Amino acid sequence: MKIKEIRTLSVSELNEKVYLLKEELFHLRRKQAVGQLENGNQISRVRKDIARIYTVLRECELGIK
Numbered sequence: 001m002k003i004k005e006i007r008t009l010s011v012s013e014l015n016e017k018v019y020l021l022k023e024e025l026f027h028l029r030r031k032q033a034v035g036q037l038e039n040g041n042q043i044s045r046v047r048k049d050i051a052r053i054y055t056v057l058r059e060c061e062l063g064i065k
Contacts, residue, residue, distance in 0.1 A: 006056050017053055021046055021050050021053070025047065
């Protein structure tokens, strides 16, 4: 997910997206633990998406953008 796409979403949509991504991260970590995860880059991608969303949420709180 690109930062431009994230900035177009509302705060409630961002919070929902974070919830869904955390859920996905949980499932990916479970797969990794039992050895079923084929592409380890997925975990990194999801973690970075969560961080991007938190950054945009913080910008909204501070009134930066």
